[in-house]
Amino acid sequence: MSRDTVLFDINETVLDLSSLKPGFEAVFQDAGVIATWFAMLLQTSTVCALTGVETGFARLAAITLDAVAARRGVTLSEDRRTDILKGFAGLNPHPDIKPALARLRAAGYRTVAFSNSSLDLVSSQIANAGLNESFDDVVSVEKTGSFKPDPKVYRFVADHLGRPIQDLRLVATHDWDTHGAMSAGMQAAYIDRSGAPYHPLYRKPEVFGKDMTDVVDQIIQADKAEE
Numbered sequence: 001m002s003r004d005t006v007l008f009d010i011n012e013t014v015l016d017l018s019s020l021k022p023g024f025e026a027v028f029q030d031a032g033v034i035a036t037w038f039a040m041l042l043q044t045s046t047v048c049a050l051t052g053v054e055t056g057f058a059r060l061a062a063i064t065l066d067a068v069a070a071r072r073g074v075t076l077s078e079d080r081r082t083d084i085l086k087g088f089a090g091l092n093p094h095p096d097i098k099p100a101l102a103r104l105r106a107a108g109y110r111t112v113a114f115s116n117s118s119l120d121l122v123s124s125q126i127a128n129a130g131l132n133e134s135f136d137d138v139v140s141v142e143k144t145g146s147f148k149p150d151p152k153v154y155r156f157v158a159d160h161l162g163r164p165i166q167d168l169r170l171v172a173t174h175d176w177d178t179h180g181a182m183s184a185g186m187q188a189a190y191i192d193r194s195g196a197p198y199h200p201l202y203r204k205p206e207v208f209g210k211d212m213t214d215v216v217d218q219i220i221q222a223d224k225a226e227e
């Protein structure tokens with residue numbers, strides 16, 4: 001089977017940001033600010049990727065957290081900022097993740113964590129979520145000096161794994177990420193974690209579902225059909 005490796009985006013796709021709610025509620029009295037902050041973080045990382053600004057995802061997380069606080073008129077102490085950002089390393093996995101990864105690995109696939117976070121951070125996230133045994137490899141974009149959806153980060157992970165890019169598939173809950181992967185030559189699969197409509201101008205994968213186990217079953221069936 002040539003297509004035997006599946007990559008997984010981590011933040012929101014594998015790990016649930018709702019673990020951050022207590023920290024955001026304590027500072028902003030509104031856990032919904034998590035979505036505002038993370039959206040700003042992703043937007044900022046994309047701007048950096050497009051304009052060649054080299055920085056780390058953790059630094060961007062702190063900068064955008066300060067920006068959200070300023071916009072809401074909240075004074076964010078150093079301790080509060082540190083507590084919130086430390087929580088990012090301790091996110092819980094979505095309930096469907098462990099059984100889905102086990103199903104995929106039992107079918108003969110390699111599973112790879114692939115994140116915009118630094119290698120240290122994503123490795124801590126995987127370990128703290130109890131997923132060390134669920135992934136065969138953990139890859140960060142940090143060596144590229146860029147972020148997803150820059151095409152070079154998808155080519156980087158293909159080179160790192162020593163596989164043709166067309167033989168890799170990325171699973172993500174972000175339509176810009178699946179679009180980016182497909183634009184770079186990868187296969188993709190989308191898991192709908194938010195219920196938001198998929199962007200109509202983006203490339204849309206055939207594998208599309210609301211539960212990771214269902215997504216994994218579709219991947220297995222799709223790859224068998226191409227053999």
